[in-house]
Amino acid sequence: MRSQVNLDRLNLLSEYLDGRLQPKEQARVDALLASEPDARNELAALHSVRKLLRSAPHRTAPRNFILKPHVARTIHRDRVAIPLLGTSGLLSIGVALTLFLFAYIPKAIQSEPSSISSFAMEQAPGAPAPAAYSINGEPIIITWGVPAAGGRGGGGGEWESAVSAGTFSVKMPAAGAPSEQATPQTDTMAVTDYPPITGTGPILGVSETTTAGKDIARNITMVNYRGIGINLLLLCGLMLSATAYLLKRRRYR
């Protein structure tokens, strides 16, 4: 508390010394100086410091600091180049972020609403079946060669054997017929045992004589050029911006 009072008095005396006080405050300080010797000493000390500093020898420039024309041209180039560098950096970052948004965000957005809408369509009473999933208004039931469980649960026991046999069936029940009671044999197409494709030459660069799975895994590498491009652009933008910032900090003082 006492130091705060001293600090206030110090500020007041310093301003008094420079003649910066309003008449009312000045009268208050005059009264203080008349009554308190400490305040007078304090003011005298401040006065002597100011006097010393004002009487200090004034240094003159040891040389002229004028700009020579060739130096001025260099500075002028910097004045254009550094903001250009900064702007191009920020532009690169902006383009990279925009590409990122357009490349990846729509996939994330699309995946969620489609599942929601299909669920909603399933739940909606009397809603028409989408054309892609129906033939003549009837839903297609694909049983993949496995006997239908008929809502009774289980029924997975024969799945492995059915798949290994390469058999699946597509069941298309008649209009109006309840799907649960339709027999698996009616309107069922079965496709069995795909023969190996021959005589076509290489498919996707894989010759027919080699083992397809191995060759695809070995020869075709999935390169995400778009992702690499966005990352490179972002990196360039960040580097340009950082360089411009550092140059500006160093030069534009």
Added chain:
Amino acid sequence: MDEIALITAARQGDTDAFNRLVLTYQDMAYNMAYRMLGEVSRAEECTQDAFFAAYRNLNSFRGSSFKPWVLRMVHNACIDELRRRKRRPLVPLEPLHHDEEVESPAWLADTSPTPEEAAATRELDQAITHCLKTLPPDARSVIVLVDVEELGYEEVAATLRTPLGTVKSRLARARQKMQDCLQGFMELLPAVERLDREGK
């Protein structure tokens, strides 16, 4: 040609116009840099840097007076230099204390009519340089601008972009600290007063 016309011409690439501004303010700029740093060579570098920065940033000049603006450049250059020096301390070639006198062109430049006056001036200069170095950089800027360069409070506030109240309180505290430091050099004061009387 007034300042604004010179600045306008300099903005359009007229180096001569800018150099006329430099010649007007270079002594003040150099003196401030010297008082801030206490070293001749560093002060020279900072003054040059400040004028380069002023030329680069001429387009951002919005004020009516060039002086506070260019002094701000000097202040910034000095603060940067002080920060650099804090990171990489250097041993100065100039004497820090009055008992380490080294003759150098800077000291010889302070020519006075008599040897006694020259000695008193030199000692005073050394004492002030030493005591200014003990102040924090912000307080040092304020006291140099007000008490050495004799700028008004408003000009200092504009130069340092600091509120007026902060300028006043920093100045008061800086004066008090200088007074504490100069206690050891108070025998210089009569010499100064004598010089003042003789000057008058």
